Amino acid sequence: VKTTIDAYELLERVRDKAPVVHHLTNWVTIYDCAQIVKTLGASPVMAHAPEEAADMTNIASAVVLNIGTLTVDFIEAMKVAARAANRKRIPVILDVCGAGATSLRDAKVLELLDQTKINIIKGNASEIARVSGENVQTQGVDTTDVAGDLKKLAQSLAVRRHATVVATGKVDVVADSTGITLIKNGNALMSRVVGTGCMAASVIGTFAAVEADYRLAAAAGLACYEIAAELAMPKSQGPASFKQMLFDCLYSLDRPTVERLQRIEIVIG
Amino acid sequence: VKTTIDAYELLERVRDKAPVVHHLTNWVTIYDCAQIVKTLGASPVMAHAPEEAADMTNIASAVVLNIGTLTVDFIEAMKVAARAANRKRIPVILDVCGAGATSLRDAKVLELLDQTKINIIKGNASEIARVSGENVQTQGVDTTDVAGDLKKLAQSLAVRRHATVVATGKVDVVADSTGITLIKNGNALMSRVVGTGCMAASVIGTFAAVEADYRLAAAAGLACYEIAAELAMPKSQGPASFKQMLFDCLYSLDRPTVERLQRIEIVIG
């Protein structure tokens, strides 16, 4: 049983292979999702027309879905992209952004999970609780505390959905049927910047494009991303300069820094 | 008759209560609208699917509508959200972005005003003039000078529509049937940054979420926002760094700064 992972090695692989990461995402943070993928050294595309969602998936190595500004039609386009990804056997990441806030969101998340194969389900603690069937009222899209053991919740959902589950928070929980990995990097300012959650899903998708062990990919991606946030913190004067520095620090992240700062703990597995 | 207001007290209330502010807004500045709300310490949501616009309103404390990139369907979703807000008796702010530029915009603004209760009508001088029935040709979405007395125009619209009217400009005019408040903060660089007008509407919506006197809420919100712009100015090298610093300065705004810099004048009321 390994007790840690080489997060930097996966970042290097992203930079070497420059995978295309296809997105069907929300209109609020779509730019940041694209830029975080490019900052990692990969190549983002975002194409939501149902007529080309499958074609675009065919030139991609991962698909990131985010329901932040969903419509009924948009969800149908997501299904087209997800099914194309399933056929091509490339990973599909679903950010269940705002799950629990409205019944439409809950219904559409279930539709996506039931009608396509989602490889990685990602949300904050309350969103993951909701998708797990726990009765939690989301306060908009911001994290709220969740009663109960998040680790158990995430792993139970992972087993039931044959997926990797990522519950982000002060400590990120990444669970699959074989184990749980905790990522303890990051800082509180991230929660004051719109889009840090959406970007996390794009980062995970990018790492999953180059690593078939999705628990490993998610943990390594989150660690690199959150280490960049830690580096950005002292260079910032507030949330906007912090976001800018997060991008800049991620762009030039090197092995000694990642090795020195990564705080990843493999609990089981 | 008060001659000034305690703008900072309202900002503190926003930070304490962290209200959810729901948006149906345009695709150009949607990120900035979300981020300015979060920077104030509140919680933005943006959900435009007609199937969830009412549900999302039910977890919110204010609704901000902005017609910047309107479509016919999008306006219908706005009506759903506005009516849910009306039932819940939470404020609805309408940014009449680009009113006067096309007949579609003029027609849809009237529909929203006639078919729902809009509590705060916000625009620049030429947009407010257009909504008032004055014959002004908008030059895109940028402010143009308006003949006649803007204060009279705004208050007349306020009386006719039983609303608070905000006309932004070098001096912002906030009018309701009982009085007029002028805000003289801000600077010229704001007009060189796309989204400063849209963000102003989001700020007003956020303050109106915690203060039922909407003229007071709008004046306090605009003052805080524009004081942040004044603080950002000397830290900037151009419009992009100015926008970043505006967010950062708003995030850490404190009472002594607001008290020292606020330039609010209650003309009547």
Added chain:
Amino acid sequence: VKTTIDAYELLERVRDKAPVVHHLTNWVTIYDCAQIVKTLGASPVMAHAPEEAADMTNIASAVVLNIGTLTVDFIEAMKVAARAANRKRIPVILDVCGAGATSLRDAKVLELLDQTKINIIKGNASEIARVSGENVQTQGVDTTDVAGDLKKLAQSLAVRRHATVVATGKVDVVADSTGITLIKNGNALMSRVVGTGCMAASVIGTFAAVEADYRLAAAAGLACYEIAAELAMPKSQGPASFKQMLFDCLYSLDRPTVERLQRIEIVIG
């Protein structure tokens, strides 16, 4: 035959005339497209409802189309705007963003070229090759090398489509039936920032709004934009601060700087 151009004179004209530049563009970079136009001193509008696309064109001096996040309906709205621009005899710029990536994109680019008059066709080398009928597989929206002579390809497309053709890259090629202009400004970091290509199209559209010789307009616009990128480079710590500085440097660009740094070469014409 002139061997160079006065790029700064055109920038001054943009600043003096402040033309309205209408966009039907993608949701990823729409903010940056608006902000780059405003930073030049012009006035951006973005309105995609088919009911107002013609009306908005009537208050504009140029129309920029970008198929980055196309849908079938959106292309129809583009046709409405393009035809209104054709009637008004103002330039239409088409950014063939992602051409070659899917058959939908290829088909819709051809529809726009066949059913409306496009005055300036803009893409990276692989996109322009694809529109020219060369068999190139685009890797997402990022530039790939193209076999063959890009100058010949661009001019041949220009002749066939009676248009000015802009192929961006390390060296930008601007071709029309009478000649070719090369712009050698810019730097490699531009390709690490999402939206630099889209913004280039907006810059070209803005310059074409004030100069009827579109080859001259495109060359001058690209030179000014890329000189700003060169100035931004040493002030940057990575892609995000670079983008911010690009805006700030473009905002304050002056004649001595442009004259000192512009690297424009008129090959033929």
